[in-house]
Amino acid sequence: MRFCKTCRGVLAEHRELAPPDDLTSLAARFVSGDALMTLGLLSLPGMLAMGTGWLGYVLMFVYFGGVAGYAYETVDHIASRRPGLPFGAPMADWIGMGQKILRGGLVLAVAVGPALLAWYYDGTWPLVVGLLLVGLSLAPASWLAGFVTRHSINQIYPPALWEVVLRNPRAYLHLCGWFYLAGVVVMGVTAWLSWLLEPSGFVQAVVVPLPITFGCVFVAGIFGRHLQHHAGDYGLRYH
DSSP states (O other), rough: BBTTTTOBBBBBOOOOOOOOOOHHHHHTTSHHHHHHHHHHHHHHHHHOOOOHHHHHHHHHHHHHHHHHHHHHHHHHHTTTTTTSSSSSOOSOOOHHHHHHHHHHHHHHHHHHHHHHHHHHTTTHHHHHHHHHHHHHHHHHHHHHHHHHHHHGGGGGGGGHHHHHHOOHHHHHHHHHHHHHHHHHHHHHHHHHHHTTTTHHHHHHHTTTHHHHHHHHHHHHHHHHHHHHHHHGGOOOOOO
């Protein structure tokens, strides 16, 4: 902390901005000792949830809430071009964790909700597949709309989603590509590990939450990198 020489008032902290991340520097954020320790601690409630009865539901709530809260913190951290990953996880606020889980559920509702409704009420496969493709293409917009406006309702409000897409359609398509590529890799690795370790239930319970945590936070890093380059498109300012 620095002080003014004449009035002794606190001066603003000086911080040199790092250059925007490329994929190599983004991945490097996840391999430091602090980052691996934080991701491991975030996964701990998920590891302990299996076979613990009603306590397991509480632990899963803590797990998903902690991961969601840390993911939102990671977006701001990386978008601000701070080094590494944020240290620690916001796990003390139960209401805040519930809100983060709700916001993640709204993204999922946008992605698959219309297709599920069409399948239940109509069952016409071209309509179901078409709505699924539309929903999947708007899921990142739902996440961005909630993050940019800080209002959950905008995550399912079609004009808000369309506004997000129109701000920079080319950059948004690029974001969608990385978003779904990361999602497919994470789901594939998680399913493979779950199948491989199924005979040993304890080891499966310990290992499987790790790729889920890593994948969720890495996807948040992709959004943070997107905002490093395009925050101005959404009316945001990080530096």
